[in-house]
Amino acid sequence: GIFLNKDYEECLEFATSLAQECGQIILEASKARYSKTNKIYEKSGNPSDLVTETDRIVEELIKTKINSKFPEHRFIGEEMTAAGHQYELTNDPTWIVDPIDGTTNFVHGFPFVAVCIGLTFNKEPVVGVVFNPFLNQLFTARKGNGAYLNFNTKLPLSSPNPPLNLPPSLSQCLIVTEFGSDRSPSTIGKKVQSVHNMISKPGNVTWSKKNAGLVHGIRNLGSAALDIMQIAKGEADMFWEIGCWEWDVTAAIIILREAGGLMVNGNGPNEGPVDILGRKYLAVRAGSPCAGDETSEQSQLRLVRELWNVVEEIDCPR
Ligand code: IPD
Ligand code: CA
Ligand code: CA
Ligand code: CA
Incomplete structure (x- = not known):
């Protein structure tokens, strides 16, 4: 069917609390980042392409929750595609998810790590949440409604009217x-x-x-x-x-x-x-x-x- 504004709103609310839940899991797991409970693997033998147990757990959680809340929506996640899953982007509502963006940072404790939950409709991004639990920065947007940091701060930050000049070159x-x-x-x-x-x-x-x-x-x-x-x-x-x-x-x-x-x-x-x-x-x-x-x-x-x-x-x- 057709996506309405209230649908975007519902999807954004859902994605926001899901990202916050994942953020907690990532923070907890980070405390154990060099322990056996958080195994680190190299993808296809590439030592600069890492994945951890937490990447997989978080993606699985997001996928399960999306499937039960919006069973008719499609899902694309980094770790599922790494496992060889084939897909194409269609006009259907499609959640495109990175459970941990910045896995190398996560492994080292460098605090620039985010869970990314996006939704496309007609192949265009319409809802997005990017949450960095280490710095407690939550970025959210839905189409036509502006972008926000931690719910209240409108982006861009320097947004008096008109915003800051662009650099001349x-x-x-x-x-x-x-x-x-x-x-x-x-x-x-x-x-x-x-x-x-x-x-x-x-x-x-x-x-x-x-x-x-x-x-x-x-x-x-x-x-x-x-x-x-x-x-x-x-x-x-x-x-x-x-x-x-x-x-x-x-x-x-x-x-x-x-x-x-x-x-x-x-x-x-x-x-x-x-x-x-x-x-x-x-x-x-x-x-x-x-x-x-x-x-x-x-x-x-x-x-x-x-x-x-x-x-x-x-x-x-x-
Ligand atoms: C990576 C990070 C990195 C970028 C890579 C990404 P990952 O994501 O965003 O900054 O240079 O292209 O693949 O693997 O940490 O989710
Ligand atoms: Ca990766
Ligand atoms: Ca990524
Ligand atoms: Ca990732």
Whole structure:
């Protein structure tokens, strides 16, 4: 059937309390992170691609609760797909879930870990919850209703009317990016090259004030969803990652959009809406236009094109 506003509201309430419940489990499990009760495994023998018992327990809990509350909805979860489960994204209501985004952080106790519960309808994210139990930051949004931090704080944070100006060019941006778990030389080499392109001006080898970096800085939190939340809050300007997956971004995308941010594909030149399944993502925060005759969206797109210009094209098949 058709999704109504009240359905979105019900789904968001459900997803919010489910995420809070999972957050408790993650916090508890974190205390035992080096004990036998929380086994750590390497996925397909890749030492930089970890999964723990807790990832699986949390995903199973979310899946079970969704199935009993909304039996007609579909479900896609990271650990279930890792187990070889085939799926396609249809127009049906589909929950896309990452039980722990930032598993490496979780294993080390680095407090940027989130449970991500997103819902798509007609293949578009419509409801999203991203919850970091370590910092007690709960990000929520449903389509058409704005994005919130801990229920009461509207995003972006700097949201007087109009919000903070967008930076006039890439060189004044704070960029958030990730290296991901694919460390094959060609992939990682291109990512490192992209970061090199972002952080230093081409052609100059000797440091001087004049060539001190193309962007203001580069950050890397270890959780793509929490990276995107920094953009939704307006505390960083752009996010770029090639190689993450739909469960990393689905909940984050609706929160970002409801906070006035833009998500497009990580490589140019298609300025159309992001391909959720495309594994290439580029986000820009909300803000007032940075040039007098532009709209905010035109300014955002101008920054997008500037970043597209400096990042390498990276092959990323599903
Ligand atoms: C990963 C994290 C990481 C990003 C990877 C993701 P996981 O998710 O978001 O920051 O670089 O691409 O796969 O495996 O911790 O859920
Ligand atoms: Ca993973
Ligand atoms: Ca993830
Ligand atoms: Ca995960």
